[in-house]
Amino acid sequence: MTTAARRRSLPGFGLTMGLTITWLSLLILIPLAGLFVKTAELSLAEFWAIVTAPRTLHALKISFGLAFAAACVNLVAGLLIVWALVRYRFPGRRIFDAIVDIPFALPTAVAGIALTTLFAQKGWLGAPLAALGIKVAFTPLGIFLAMIFIGIPFVVRTVQPVLLDLDVEIEEAAESLGASRWQTIRRVILPSLVPAALTGFALAFARAVGEYGSVIFIAGNLPNVSEIAPLLIVIRLSEFRYADATAIAVVMLIAAFLIIFALNRLQNWAQTRSLAPV
Structure with missing residues (x-):
């Protein structure tokens, strides 16, 4: 046919x-x-002046840099969480599995207020950290933690079905053939998980870059200190500088698209390599 x-x-x-x-x-x-x-x-000169302004560059650096770092943390933490939820049986496992989805269902403003309250200088976690000289709320570190909070479910829920479909008998067969635990992880488990893990990484990164509600409360929104690019866009809109706002948005759109496109190409390569005969 x-x-x-x-x-x-x-x-x-x-x-x-x-x-x-x-x-x-x-x-x-x-x-x-x-x-x-x-x-x-905008003319090319006006566009260039807007996107290369120190305030704009710092906001873009905060958004993309912290989003990438948070996605890296979520990738590692998400794999560990998935492994514990799938490979082990322990009391309260279903409760922990449901807790993973809370950032999906929780309104972003509520998440931001909760994180700010928790990590404020007099908060449950903020007070002991402040005693150690570590300030979280109203700093880039607070933004980083908020991005981790909203991104972790993407890695967990993307990798979990793949690990569920990966038979434990395959690992046992590898071990029976003399493979060490590390060799089994590197040659059997990881090749199957890498495409899904990269997808989760890309989704967590994309969500973190564009996140607004849960970040602005804990960020403090200080220009050139803890101001994120989405907030700068909102500020420009409130000032009726619509072309300025769209210029920043275009830069974010192009940069995010290129990064996600590269990650998707890497994912396709990893998936093709995992399916190739050894």
Whole structure:
């Protein structure tokens, strides 16, 4: 059967493809195109002056740098959490498994207030840390912790189904053939988990970069200190500097797209390599 025949055998392919393209255009492509149209009102010199302003560069550095660092922490912590939830049985396991989803369901403003209260200088965790000379609330460290909080479920829920499908018998077979524990992890377990782990990493990073509600409360929002790029965009909008806001948004959009695209390519490479015969 030819490729064309196989495609025609799918019922409603033309209709579903048309609806898909229509919805993608209405919900994603057209709004994003509006950013570029509004930014086009600026000259190249004006655009460059906006995106290279010290305040803008610092906000972008805070958002992207801390989001990447938080995604790295979530990748490691998420793998450990998944391993404990899937491979072990212990009292309260289902409760801990449900707790992982709290950042999904919790309103971002509530999460921000809770973290700020917890890590304030008189908070339950903030007070002992302040005694050690470590200030969390209203600093980049607070932003970092908030990004970890909202990103951890993405890694856990992306990797968990893959580890559930990975039979323990495969690990036992590797060990019976003389493989050490580290060799089993490196040659058997990790190749199967890497594509899903990279997907979770990309999702956690993307969420952290664009996060607003849970971050602004604990950030303090001090220019050139703890101001995130999404907040700077909101400030520019409140000042009716719409072109400035869209210029910063375009830079964030392009940078985030390039990073996620590179991660997706890396994920595809890892998945192809894991499926290749040894």
